[in-house]
Amino acid sequence: MKIVDHIKNANGKTLFSFELLPPIKGQSIKGIFDAIDPLMEFNPPFIDVTYLREDYIYKQHANGLLEKVAYRKRPSTVATCAAIMNKYKVDAVPHLICGGFNKDETENALIDLQFLGIDNVLALRGDARKSDSSFVPTPDGHAYASELVSQVSDMNNGRYLHDDIGELERTDFCIGVAGYPEKHFESPNLDTDFKYLKLKVDLGAEFIVTQMFFDNQKYKAFVEKCRENGINVPIIPGLKPITSSKQLVSLPKVFHLDIPVELSEAVQACKSEKDVKAIGIEWMINQCKELRDMGAPVLHFYTMGNPEPTKKIAQAIF
Ligand code: FAD
Numbered sequence: 001m002k003i004v005d006h007i008k009n010a011n012g013k014t015l016f017s018f019e020l021l022p023p024i025k026g027q028s029i030k031g032i033f034d035a036i037d038p039l040m041e042f043n044p045p046f047i048d049v050t051y052l053r054e055d056y057i058y059k060q061h062a063n064g065l066l067e068k069v070a071y072r073k074r075p076s077t078v079a080t081c082a083a084i085m086n087k088y089k090v091d092a093v094p095h096l097i098c099g100g101f102n103k104d105e106t107e108n109a110l111i112d113l114q115f116l117g118i119d120n121v122l123a124l125r126g127d128a129r130k131s132d133s134s135f136v137p138t139p140d141g142h143a144y145a146s147e148l149v150s151q152v153s154d155m156n157n158g159r160y161l162h163d164d165i166g167e168l169e170r171t172d173f174c175i176g177v178a179g180y181p182e183k184h185f186e187s188p189n190l191d192t193d194f195k196y197l198k199l200k201v202d203l204g205a206e207f208i209v210t211q212m213f214f215d216n217q218k219y220k221a222f223v224e225k226c227r228e229n230g231i232n233v234p235i236i237p238g239l240k241p242i243t244s245s246k247q248l249v250s251l252p253k254v255f256h257l258d259i260p261v262e263l264s265e266a267v268q269a270c271k272s273e274k275d276v277k278a279i280g281i282e283w284m285i286n287q288c289k290e291l292r293d294m295g296a297p298v299l300h301f302y303t304m305g306n307p308e309p310t311k312k313i314a315q316a317i318f
Pocket of ligand 1: 049050051052053095097123124125126127128143144145146178179184185186187192193194196209210211212238
């Protein structure tokens with residue numbers, strides 16, 4: 001079912017969902033099921049599976065020469081989605097990224113997703129590869145998520161790249177996109193970022209999932225600004241509790257967000273990592289209660305493969 005329909009059918013009740021990473025190359029699906037099982041009691045209507053672009057590694061040959069080869073650490077977003085849908089009968093939402101795909105490959109990927117019965121996709125530009133200093137589009141691929149949204153929308157309207165491939169049905173994907181309450185780090189200002197967010201919605205995105213944040217006022221202001229700008233789709237807050245003291249540095253560095261002083265000082269005052277986790281979970285429980293009262297349609301958790309903190313939060317909320 002489409003995510004917008006799950007939200008409509010909930011009649012104002014806040015839903016629970018989460019995101020996980022596909023398994024590392026060569027690992028079985030068991031790790032994924034172990035990460036999902038503890039969270040199924042909270043009835044997620046959908047589960048997101050991220051997509052990690054290939055990076056480069058250097059392979060040394062017998063003659064000593066180094067060869068730069070493309071390497072994917074977590075190759076199986078689509079297979080993971082199929083396994084989740086098969087076992088749990090919930091909607092799996094693959095993240096579809098611009099990086100690493102040319103337009104033909106994107107079209108083929110979408111045809112496979114439709115064939116598997118997948119109804120939703122999260123259309124993203126994707127992160128830069130670790131070996132690149134900034135995002136590098138694939139030749140004949142998309143440079144921005146809005147272009148990817150446009151391609152999916154075209155297929156939803158029966159417009160494929162080539163009209164000589166026979167009888168192809170229209171796809172019917174519900175398209176989600178990313179939004180940044182604290183601004184995307186490459187954007188010169190919030191207004192410019194909103195201009196492109198609006199473009200993604202105008203081109204066919206039907207829901208937004210936000211980057212994580214630790215101050216609900218940022219989400220509130222973001223929703224208000226969306227509405228002022230004529231962006232009227234559901235805005236799903238993306239959430240992750242702080243679970244280690246190192247995250248006071250790593251989360252702002254990687255995700256370009258602010259951690260409120262009250263939270264950072266509480267973490268710094270902790271005597272053990274166990275205490276940090278307890279503080280982080282308590283903060284997130286309070287955030288979730290407030291978001292639910294604000295009418296957030298879904299509380300969506302970035303589990304990063306560890307279900308335990310999300311489970312504690314969900315037990316307090318759902
Ligand atoms: P875009 O919407 O394309 O925006 C990127 C930047 O370009 C922004 O600064 C925007 O303002 C600007 N911009 C947009 N359009 C234009 C234009 N036409 N001209 C000029 N500037 C423009 N990354 C992964 O690799 N895999 C994942 O699975 C993944 N999942 C994610 C899930 C969520 C919910 C979120 C919030 C992020 C996720 N990311 C993932 C990270 C995301 O790919 C990065 O944040 C990336 O840097 C931007 O992606 P985007 O889709 O927001 O890009």
